[in-house]
Amino acid sequence: QNSISWEVQRFDGWYNNLMEHRWGSKGSRLQRLVPASYADGVYQPLGEPHLPNPRALSNTAMRGPAGLASLQNRTVLGVFFGYHVLSDLVSVEKSGCPAEFLNIHIPPGDPVFDRDQSGDVVLPFQRSRWDPETGQSPSNPRDLTNEVTGWLDGSAIYGSSHSWSDELRSFSGGQLASGPDPAFPRAAQAPLLMWTPPDPTTGRRGPRGLYAFGAERGNREPFLQALGLLWFRYHNLWAQKLARRYPLWGDEELFQHARKRVIATYQNIAMYEWLPSFLRKMPPEYAGYRPFLDPSISPEFLAASEQFFSTMVPPGVYMRNASCHFQGVINRNSSVSRALRVCNSYWSREHPNLQRAEDVDALLLGMASQIAEREDHVVVEDVRDFWPGPLKFSRTDHLASCLLRGRDLGLPSYTKARATLGLPPVTRWQDINPALSRSDGTVLEATAALYNQDLSRLELLPGGLLESHGDPGPLFSTIILDQFVRLRDGDRYWFENSKNGLFSEREIAEIRNTSLRDVLVAVTKVDSGALQPSVFFWHAGDPCPQPGQLSTEGLPACAPPIMRDYFEGSGFGFGVTIGTLCCFPLVSLLSAWIVAQLRRRNLKRLQGQDRQSIMCEKLMGGIKAVEWQGCKEPCRPVLVHLQPGQIHMVDGRLSVLRTVQLRPPQQVNLILSSNHGRRALLLKIPKEYDLVLLFDLEEERQVMVESLRGALKESGLNFQEWELREQELMRAAVTREQRSHLLETFFRHLFSQVLDIDQADAGALPLDSSQKVQEALTCELSRAEFAESLGLKPQDMFVQSMFSLADKDGNGYLSFREFLDILVVFMKGSPEEKSRLMFRMYDFDGNGLISKDEFIRMLRSFIEISNNCLTKTQLAEVVESMFRESGFQDKQELTWEDFHFMLRDHDSELRFTQLCVKGVEVPEVIKDLCRRASYISQEKLCPSPRVSARRPRKDADIEVELTPRRLQYPNDTDPPQEIRRRFGKKVTSFQPLLFTEAHREKFQRSRRHQTVQQFKRFVENYRRHIGCLAVFYAIAGGLFLERAYYYAFAAHHKGITDTTRVGIILSRGTAASISFMFSYILLTMCRNLITFLRETFLNRYVPFDAAVDFHRLIASTAIAHPYPVWSSSVLHSAGHVVNVYLFSISPLSVLSCLFPGLFHDNGSEFPQKYYWWFFQTVPGLTGVMLLLILAIMYIFASRHFRRCSFRGFWLTHHLYILLYVLLIIHGSFALIQLPRFHIFFLVPALIYVGDKLVSLSRKKVEISVVKAELLPSGVTHLEFQRPQGFEYKSGQWVRIACLALGTTEYHPFTLTSAPHEETLSLHIRAAGPWTTRLREIYSPPTDDSCAKYPKLYLDGPFGEGHQEWHKFEVSVLVGGGIGVTPFASILKDLVFKSSVSCQVFCKKIYFIWVTRTQRQFEWLADIIREVEENDRQDLVSVHIYITQLAEKFDLRTTMLYICERHFQKVLNRSLFTGLRSVTHFGRPPFEAFFNSLQKVHPQVRKIGVFSCGPPGMTKNVEKACQLINRQDRTHFSHHYENF
C-alpha cells in the first residue's frame, strides 16, 4: 500500500490554488501593491534628472562607519536566515531579453570606483526578465517575473522544478546527494544548475568548489551557504530517521515524507520565530486556509526585504566552537584576523577556513552569537562599495543597484506607497524619521537636497531605509508582514492547514514548537546549552557573547574593484586570423603561379623532346627561343636557323613561320635587353617588321648573338649593337600588328578621295615617332604578309599575279612604292597603260613577250577567279581561235602591240567595268559565264561582246573620267548602278531594277557623336543582356534590402541589432543575396536546357548564348568582383568578422539572449573567445572553408590561368560541389535565423542535376580530323569525317571538344558544310583561349610527316534548323555579323537541292550579307563563289553590304572598295574577290529593296524573309516587312532565325 497518502506539493508551485493554478508558480508575475510608475507609463524607468544619481544617493543617504550594533541585539544568523528565506520566495536577478541597460554614472572622484579621477566610469546595470505580455501599453505596464516559486515551500532547499530537485537527490534512502563528505551536498557540476560568477576577490572562475542547492545563488557567501548546508543536513537527518522507523519504505516515500517535514519546519521557523524577531510582533494566529487570498510576491516586498537585510550585514563574521572560543581566521595572504571579512568571501571557492563540517558548525555558532549591524540607513562598505559586480566590474554598489532595480520594477514613490498602504501621509522630510532628524539631521537634508526638496519624488527604497531606526520602519514592516501573512493563509500546503492531509494535529503541534535552535542542535554536534533558545537574538546572559561589535578595523581590507576585459590577450590572435583570411586569395594566387610554372616547364620539356626527336634527322644548329609578338599577343615558341643571307624561323611542328632576307646594303640594328635577366633580343632589319626573341637564360641569348654576328658578317651587312631596358626595347619594336595597322591607316590616307573621306578622318598616323613612319613606309610586304593583310590565301592567283606585276625590282618583296604605282594605274591609267600593265603582269618570264602558254595562264587566272569551269583543253582551243581571229595563228609570242590589238575593240570597255575578252566568237561557255554573272536580266548587264563592241565611242554622257578626284554622284548611293538609271541609258528591254544602293552614313568626326553612336549600337545589340542583368541584380538587391530592413527595424525582439547593428544588417543582407546568386548561377550551366531554350521564343528576351559570360559575371559579383569592396561574400565575411568581435566583447548575459539555444547565462559572464566563433561553430568553420574554396576557385578560373592550364581550372572548378555542401551546412545551425539557403538552392540544383543526367546519357562520338586549314584573320577551317548515321539540317550547329584541350570542354560551332556533303566542316574564329589554342594545335605539319591531328568529340546536332525557305517561291535571307555563319551551309544546301530535284518550290533566293568588315569572314566569300558556280538556274542572287565606315576601312575593305568601284570586272566577276555578286558599301535599304522586289516579282503572293544577326538589324527587317505588308500587295512573312 502506498504510504504517501497526501497530495505531494509540486516543486514548481503550480496547482496550489484551485481557482488560479498559476499563483505562486515559478515564472509567474510579481503582483504589485501600488500601480507602477514608469517614466513613459509603460516600461521606461525613471532616471536622472528627475531622480538623483544612484551612486550619489547611496554616498549621501547610506554611507556610514561599520560597527554600530543592532539596537534590538538581532544576531547575524537572523540576517542570513532572512536572506535564505528571501531566496526561497523571490529572485529577479536573471537578466531580461532583449538586453536593456540602466547604467550607474560614477560621480568623478568617487573613492572606490573612480580613484584616478577620470570622471567617466560607468557601472553597467542590466534590467531583469519581464513578462512579455506586459510592458506594451499603459494599462498593463511591465511586470517582472519571479524565477523561483513564490510559496514558502523550501524551493531554496529542493529547487523550483522537479528536474532541479532530481539533480539534488541521491535516489537512495530518500536522501539528498552528498559529495565525498556526507555533510556537504554534491558539487555544482551540471552546467545548467548553479550560478557561478567569478570570485571578486581572487578572480577565480568555474563551478568547482560551489555546492548544488535548491536556490540558484545559494553560494553567494559562506554564511548563506551555511544556512543551505544546515537544511541539507536536516533533510538527510529526517530521511535517515524515517528509514530507521519504516524500513519498508522506498526512496520516494522516504524523500517525500522527509521533504514534507523539512518544509513544515522551515515554514514554522520563518513565520513564527524569524519574522517576529524582525517585526517585533507576532503575525495574527493562523485561521485556516483562505483559498481566495492572492499570495503572490509583490515587488514592494522584494525591495523592502532586500534593503532591510543589507543594512544589517556586518563587515565580518565570527567563527566559534561550542565552548565559546572565537577562533582566528586565516586569510588568503595567510595573515590571521578576528573574523571572516564579508567583502572578501563573496562567491569564494574552497575557502581555507570552511573545509570541514565542524567549520560550518563554528560559522553557524559564530553567527548565532554575533550582533548584526544597526537597523538604520547606514550600510557597511562590504555591501555598499564591494558587492560582487555583475558586468565587467568585479565590484559594484549594491544599494545603487537596488535603487536601479526599484526603478526597473517601476516602484512607486515613498509617499505614494505609504498612501496606498493606508499609512499616515508624510509632508515634511523630518517626519520620515523624527529620531534620525534629531540625532543626525544632515542625512535627511542631504537626501532632500538630492531630490531638490520635492518629497513626492523620494523613492520607496531610500524612504524605507531612512524610516528605519532600530526596527524596520512602518512602511517596510507593513509590506513584509502583509506579504508573509498572505503567503501563509493563501498556501494550501501550509503545514497548519489540516485539510491538506499533510500532518496530523499532533504533528502540527510538534512542528509549531521546533525552533531554529532545535534544528541547529540536531544537525551540529553541539548540545543545546551552547546556543541561546532564540537564536535570532542575543540577550545578555545568552551563552558565548561576541568579543566585540565587529567593525572594519582589524579586518583585512576589501580587494579593490578591477575592470574585466573579455577581449584581453586575444587582440593579436584576432588580427592574425583576419590576416590569414585576407591572404587566402594570395595563397591560392601563389599556388596557381606554381602550377603554371610547372605546366610551362613540362610543356617546354615536351616540345623540347619532340623537337629533339625530329631535329636530329633534319636541320642542325637551330636555337630555341620564344618570339614576342606584342603585349596583347601570346608569345610563341620558335626555332631560329641562320643560313647564309637568310634567317629561317620554324615552329614546333617545323612548319616555316617566317623567313627574313639578309641582303646588303641593309643597315641592321641589334638591340639587347639590359635588365630582367638580360634575356631579350631585338633585331631591326630594314624592309622587315622587327624580330623580338626571348630566351630562358642569358647564355642562350649569347649563343644567338654570336651566330647572328657571324651570319651578318658573312652576308656582308654592317650592323650596330646597343642595349636598352627590356620595357623600352619592347616599346621600340615595330610588331607585325602595328605595321599592318600603320599600312591600313596609310592606305586610307592615300585613297581618301576615292573612298570619299577626307584625310583628317582617315585615322591618325603616329606622328610622334616619325622615324617609325619612315621605317613603315620603307619596309616591304612579303608575299605571305601581303596575302594576310588582303585576307587572301598566299597561293591565291590574284596575289601571285599582283605580286609578280608589282615587284619591279623582283626582290620577292612588295615595296610600298611598287604597290602604289599599279593601283594608281589601275585607277586612272589610259587604256594603253592598262593593257601594258596587263601585258607586263602576264609576261611571267619578263622577256617582254607573251607566249601562248603565258596567254593561257592569263586566261586561266581570270577563269580561275571564276572557279575554272573551263578544262585545260577547252582553254587551249579558245586561245587558238582567238589567235586565229586576230591573224596571229602562226605567232608563238605576242608583242605588247599585238596584245593591245587583240584587246583593241574593247578599250572602251576597258573604261567601263567589264573586261570581256575581245573579238572572237566567244564560245558558248564564256557567254554562258557572262550571262550567269548578271543578277537580274541577262541582256542588260553583260551584253554579248559583239553588241557592246559596236557602241560608238563618243557616247559622251557615259564618258566617266575615272580619276581619283571626287566622282559626281550622290555620295550615299554607289555609282555604277545609279549612272545607268539616272542618265536614262536606254536598255534593251524595260526591266524593273532591284534597288540595292546602300545607304552610307556620313562619318561624324565629333568624339561625342561617335561615343553616342557606339553606346546606341551597344544598347541595341545587348538589350536582352542588359534586361536580364537588371532583373537578376534587382532580385539580389531586393533580397538584400528585405533582410537589411528586417534586422534594422523589425528584429528588435531578437536584440541582435543593438549588439552588432551594422555587422548583422550587412552580413544577413549579403547572405540572402549570396544564397540567391550562388543558387541561380547553376542555371547558367544547364547546357542541354539552354540548348533547348535558345530555339524557343524565349531567345528574344533571354540571350542564352551569353550563358557563359553571365556565369562569370555572377560568380565575380558573388565572390570578389575586381572591386572586392562590394562583392557579396567578402562583404558578408567582413560583416561577420565585425559580429565576431562584438560577440567576443559582449557579456554572457547578452549572448544568452541573442543565442538562447547555444548559451545559458550561469553568471560566468565571460563570452567565448573569437577563435571559438571562427573555428568551433558550424557557421564559423564552414564560413572559413568557404572563403578558402572561393579564393581557389576564383583565382584558378581567371582568364589568364585558364589560358595556361585548362586542366588546373577544370579540376579546381569542381570544388563547386564541396562549396554547395558547405553552404547548406553553413546555415544549418540556425544560429541567427532559420536556414534559407536550401530554399533558394533546391529548384536550380534539381534542374542542374537533371541536365547533368541528360548529358551523362548522351553518347559522345569520337571522330578524326580529315583536313585542317589555317585561313586568314585567325580562322581555322576544320574538316572531319561524318559519323555514320549523323543526320542534320543546314544551319544546325554542333558542340566539339578537342582531346588535346581537355575532353570535357565543349564549344558550339555552326556547321558550314551542307547536309549532302560527305564530310563535316567548321570555320572557327580565334576568339578566346580555347579557339586560339585550337588554331595552334591544328597548324599544318611539314608536308612529309603527316603528324596525326588530335581527335575531336562531337555532340549534336543542335538547333531547330527550320527549313521554311523551301516553301516560298521567292525568299530573302538576311545575315548580319556573326549571324551569317549558318547561311554558308544553307546556301550550299539550297543550290544543291535546286540543282538535284526540280520539285523544290522556290525559284529565286536573295541572300543579303550585312557585315561591318569581311575580316574573319573571308572564307564566306569563297563559299559564295562556290555557290555562284554551282547555281546553274541562277537561283541565288547575292548582295554584300560592308557597313564599315570608310574612315575605318582595313586594307582588304579598301582593296575591295577600289576594285568594286574602279577596277574592271573580269567575266563580270570582281578581280579581287572573284564574286559575281555586287559589294555595296553601307547599310542595306530594306524597305526600298522589298518595294522593288514586289515590282520584280509581281506574280509572287508571299515572300519569305529570314534574318539572323544583331537585334538592331533583325528589328529593321521586321519594320520594313510590316511597312510593306500594310500596303497588302505581296506579303512578306519574316522569320527570326536563331542559328
Next chain:
Amino acid sequence: FGHTFPFYAGPKPTFPTDTTLAVIVAIFLTSLVTFIIILPGIRGKMRLFWMLRVVTSLFIGAVILAVNFSSEWSVGQVSTNTSYKAFSSQWISANVGLQIGLGGVNITLTGTPVQQLNETIDYNEEFTWRLGENYAEEYANALEKGLPDPVLYLAEKFTPHSPCGLHGQYRLAGHYTSAMLWVAFLCWLLANVMLSMPVLVYGGHMLLATGLFQLLGLLFFSTATSLTPPCPLRLGAATLHTHRGPAYWITLTTAISYVSSGVSCPPPRAS
C-alpha cells in the same frame, strides 16, 4: 431520432495510428497501385523484373521517409504507480511510455487498467523541438492545460533550461540526423532516376550514397545523444530507461542492405 441531436453524443472519433505514417503509407500505396495498373504494358520476363524493382525501391523510399518522421528512435516504457492529477492525492498504476523521435518526443500514459478513478487514462502527448518550434512554449501550454503529472514530469525534463540538458542534445541530434536522412532520401530518388536511365553504374553509386548517409545519420544520433550523463527519470518508485527504438534498427538494417547492394553493383566500365 427522438429528441436528441443525432451525432453529438459519444466519444469523438480519433485517428488510430500516427498520422504522418499513415500519409506516407498512403502515398506509396497509391504509387504502387498506379504502377501495377501500367504493369500489363510491359511484356514477358521483364514484367517480373520491373515489378520486383519497383516494389523494393518504393519500399526503400517509404522506409526512409517513415523513419524520418517516426518518433521511435529512442524509446522507454515503465509500469509504475504515480500521482495522477492536481487537487487529488490518489495514485494510479499505469504504463508510462517515452518515444523520442528526431523532431520531438511523445509521452504516453496508459492506465493499467485504462479505466481508473472512473476516468479513461490513455494519453499520448507530443512535444516538438524541431527547428522553428518553441518547446518551452509547448511545455508552458501543457502546464496550463493541466496534463497528468507523469506526462508533465517527463515533458519538463526536455525543457531547454532543465538541468539534464536533454533538450539541447536531442534537438541537435534530431536536426542533423533528420538532415542526413533527407539527403539519403534525395540520393534514393536520384538512384531511381539513374537506374531507369542507361547509367546503371551511377545508380549503384547513388544507392551506396543513400546507405552511407543513413549510417552517418545513425552515427550522429548515437554520439550526440550520449554526450551527457544519463538523466534520472523517476516515476514513483520505478526508473524509466530509454534504449534504441525500432526506427533506429530499421534504419541500420536498411542502410547496411543499400551499402552492400551499392557496393556489389557492377564495377564502372572504363568510360
